[in-house]
Amino acid sequence: MNLITLKNASKLFTTPSGSITALDDVTLTVERGQIYGIIGYSGAGKSTLIRLLNGLERPDSGSVVVGGLDLTRVPEAELARARLKIGMIFQHFNLLWSRTVARNIAFALEIAGVAKADIGRRVAELVHLVGLEGREDAYPSQLSGGQKQRVGIARALANRPDVLLCDEATSALDPETTDSILDLLSDINRRFGLTIVLITHEMHVVRRICDTVAVMEAGRIVEQGRVAEVFANPQKPVTQRFVRQVAGPDAADPARESDRAFDPYAVDIGTGALVRLIPSGPGARRLVLADVVRRFGLSLDIVHGQLAFTRDGASGELYVEVPAKGDDLVSVLAYLAERDIASEIVRQG
Numbered sequence: 001m002n003l004i005t006l007k008n009a010s011k012l013f014t015t016p017s018g019s020i021t022a023l024d025d026v027t028l029t030v031e032r033g034q035i036y037g038i039i040g041y042s043g044a045g046k047s048t049l050i051r052l053l054n055g056l057e058r059p060d061s062g063s064v065v066v067g068g069l070d071l072t073r074v075p076e077a078e079l080a081r082a083r084l085k086i087g088m089i090f091q092h093f094n095l096l097w098s099r100t101v102a103r104n105i106a107f108a109l110e111i112a113g114v115a116k117a118d119i120g121r122r123v124a125e126l127v128h129l130v131g132l133e134g135r136e137d138a139y140p141s142q143l144s145g146g147q148k149q150r151v152g153i154a155r156a157l158a159n160r161p162d163v164l165l166c167d168e169a170t171s172a173l174d175p176e177t178t179d180s181i182l183d184l185l186s187d188i189n190r191r192f193g194l195t196i197v198l199i200t201h202e203m204h205v206v207r208r209i210c211d212t213v214a215v216m217e218a219g220r221i222v223e224q225g226r227v228a229e230v231f232a233n234p235q236k237p238v239t240q241r242f243v244r245q246v247a248g249p250d251a252a253d254p255a256r257e258s259d260r261a262f263d264p265y266a267v268d269i270g271t272g273a274l275v276r277l278i279p280s281g282p283g284a285r286r287l288v289l290a291d292v293v294r295r296f297g298l299s300l301d302i303v304h305g306q307l308a309f310t311r312d313g314a315s316g317e318l319y320v321e322v323p324a325k326g327d328d329l330v331s332v333l334a335y336l337a338e339r340d341i342a343s344e345i346v347r348q349g
Helices: 046-053 076-083 101-111 116-129 145-157 175-192 203-209 227-232 237-247 257-261 289-296 326-338
Strands: 002-015 018-031 035-039 061-066 086-090 163-167 195-200 212-217 220-226 273-279 301-310 313-322 341-348
Touching (some): 018 195, 018 220, 046 195, 101 145, 175 195
Parallel strands (some): 035 212
Antiparallel strands (some): 002 018, 002 061
């Protein structure tokens, strides 16, 4: 079921030097419960798109529907009420520096008109959820970057939103803290089924927690799909550049030297087989080569390949030497197929 639908949305800004097309005929859908990543370099249109999703901007043409409500048509009063169900976290936290952790979280509830007696209980729930017990009375200046973002997440969740928008939410954090925040968002998504739309320029973020990704360039969506599929077969040059961010300089390059250098007929496989393994579905959340070793009593050797791991599972390929033939080899390949790992016998000894 779709929670968010953008259809042919375009947005033009007028500047002293002329008109700028920030969004150009953008169409996308986000299913309820998804973590949907939108990635692009600076100027791609990501920030404008997220401002359409929270109603801070309206498109010049097209429609933006969130939770069944067309944000392009509703009056301002109704739009203000709708925003209570759209949580938002930011790159630079946007906390109130004169308020403590607890009072920053409470602020969102006060704005929504929640009864004072209920605010304390809800704040305590959220402090526990984001792992800030004992820091309730601390001010933002006394917090680390990761702790500040946890306050931002708690505040965004205060009114139990239907969707959480994350605008470069980890860009100001170090890699270890980034991963801890992404783990928290992933846990919130799993526990509450909360839909998350995540704007970023870092493919590591998309790979780690997103189900689906849309790649933006010059105001348009140039490629989109399940993260594992996009990683396995990026079509556009901009997508290939993003994939290389996390998979290394050889990844997603159709003329990569490592492929030209690999000769499957130069591998000594004895009486066994050289098999190409391709993760092909949600069951391939981890490679099961160690399970094959235990189950069949075989010693497998990885001779070539490269993998990337996403929320959906692994993508890429591996060439593996399997010391088996006949029915034994068929049994191994059938076992892998049951776990969403497709195989191709390249050659046999």
